Amino acid sequence: MKLPVEGKAGVLQLFLFLSTLSHLTMKIEEEIIQPKFRNYHQKAVINLIFTSNWIGNLQQQFLKPFGITIQQFNILRILRGQHPRSISASAIKMRMMDKNSDVSRLLDRLEAKELVERKICPSDKRAADVLITDKGLGLLADVDKDQQAFDHVIALSDDEAQLLSDLLDKCRG
Amino acid sequence: MKLPVEGKAGVLQLFLFLSTLSHLTMKIEEEIIQPKFRNYHQKAVINLIFTSNWIGNLQQQFLKPFGITIQQFNILRILRGQHPRSISASAIKMRMMDKNSDVSRLLDRLEAKELVERKICPSDKRAADVLITDKGLGLLADVDKDQQAFDHVIALSDDEAQLLSDLLDKCRG
DNA sequence: GGTATTTAGATGTTTAAACATCTAAATATT
DNA sequence: AATATTTAGATGTTTAAACATCTAAATACC
Numbered sequence: 001m002k003l004p005v006e007g008k009a010g011v012l013q014l015f016l017f018l019s020t021l022s023h024l025t026m027k028i029e030e031e032i033i034q035p036k037f038r039n040y041h042q043k044a045v046i047n048l049i050f051t052s053n054w055i056g057n058l059q060q061q062f063l064k065p066f067g068i069t070i071q072q073f074n075i076l077r078i079l080r081g082q083h084p085r086s087i088s089a090s091a092i093k094m095r096m097m098d099k100n101s102d103v104s105r106l107l108d109r110l111e112a113k114e115l116v117e118r119k120i121c122p123s124d125k126r127a128a129d130v131l132i133t134d135k136g137l138g139l140l141a142d143v144d145k146d147q148q149a150f151d152h153v154i155a156l157s158d159d160e161a162q163l164l165s166d167l168l169d170k171c172r173g
Numbered sequence: 174m175k176l177p178v179e180g181k182a183g184v185l186q187l188f189l190f191l192s193t194l195s196h197l198t199m200k201i202e203e204e205i206i207q208p209k210f211r212n213y214h215q216k217a218v219i220n221l222i223f224t225s226n227w228i229g230n231l232q233q234q235f236l237k238p239f240g241i242t243i244q245q246f247n248i249l250r251i252l253r254g255q256h257p258r259s260i261s262a263s264a265i266k267m268r269m270m271d272k273n274s275d276v277s278r279l280l281d282r283l284e285a286k287e288l289v290e291r292k293i294c295p296s297d298k299r300a301a302d303v304l305i306t307d308k309g310l311g312l313l314a315d316v317d318k319d320q321q322a323f324d325h326v327i328a329l330s331d332d333e334a335q336l337l338s339d340l341l342d343k344c345r346g
Numbered sequence: 347g348g349t350a351t352t353t354a355g356a357t358g359t360t361t362a363a364a365c366a367t368c369t370a371a372a373t374a375t376t
Numbered sequence: 377a378a379t380a381t382t383t384a385g386a387t388g389t390t391t392a393a394a395c396a397t398c399t400a401a402a403t404a405c406c
Contacts, residue, residue, distance in 0.1 A: 052225030173328030
């Protein structure tokens with residue numbers, strides 16, 4: 001997945017365009033009614049958290065009809081990525097968006113819904129072999145049908161989305 | 174707070190630089206060990222939530238010594254912005270980063286710590302007049318001393334931070 | 347082989363988020 | 377004026393996040 005390096009002009013226009021859309025979009029200072037920020041970094045950090053909450057709320061609403069939470073959805077997708085192989089709970093934790101997740105109890109809830117299966121790993125009896133069930137795969141397939149629309153919650157072009165993602169990677173430098 | 178429009182060259186260099194730092198930073202696909210994304214939008218959305226969690230965790234750790242949570246901090250800052258005037262609970266809610274906050278009980282906890290004061294509004298007896306206390310202002314002043322450093326958790330230049338913030342505003346377009 | 351350390355993940359407890367409901371005051375309606 | 381509707385925010389309940397601790401298996405060290 002590489003940027004189709006389509007030249008300087010495109011990026012420049014993108015940037016100049018961004019400078020002029022103050023009247024179209026609700027800026028962060030209006031959203032939280034904060035007139036001033038100490039500096040650009042603080043403003044970007046606050047905007048980042050605010051926008052993430054905004055998306056998170058939308059995604060939470062989106063997932064509600066399927067009876068799962070965002071964290072549960074995250075685990076199911078990780079398990080599908082491994083399917084039909086199993087994966088340990090700690091490996092799941094490493095791949096999660098929220099690295100502090102309480103994986104044990106999230107798996108309890110997913111197991112109660114019969115979306116995942118947990119067995120003791122024979123070669124390491126401390127560890128768990130976790131698998132997504134057919135029911136879990138079915139649920140994800142249902143989510144996928146609607147998810148296509150959700151991909152475009154953010155009102156950005158492809159180039160802008162790519163640039164945003166690169167900036168976010170750099171944030172965590 | 175306007176962008177010091179310092180021209181095309183700067184933005185272009187910024188962009189080209191971003192394209193070349195794959196080896197310096199940990200990209201999102203490595204952080205969550207996900208090789209593929211459906212499209213740029215999905216990748217940006219996931220990166221946004223991941224990066225926000227990353228910052229949120231840092232901020233949570235940062236605030237822990239002060240004995241307040243992120244949401245409580247958010248409310249205190251809003252109240253300081255109004256000081257010495259009071260503000261209603263619903264007005265606080267409107268300005269919060271997380272628009273779903275349980276402001277009533279957050280105020281309960283802040284009141285228990287004597288960081289805020291709540292009175293009944295005389296002109297509308299349903300409403301609350303909320304004020305930050307001297308103790309609350311003192312706590313914020315202490316936080317501010319260290320906050321300067323926290324502003325620079327994100328490893329971006331001023332221009333990049335500004336561009337990121339603009340892109341985020343556009344996201345919610 | 348015996349002790350210490352690390353690792354996997356389960357469990358207990360406290361706090362907070364999510365959601366619905368409820369009370370009472372303020373408006374609106376007739 | 378009497379009733380209905382809206383609004384402010386407090387409260388009850390369920391679920392999950394945060395944090396520490398615990399158990400047992402695996403590994404390291406002597």
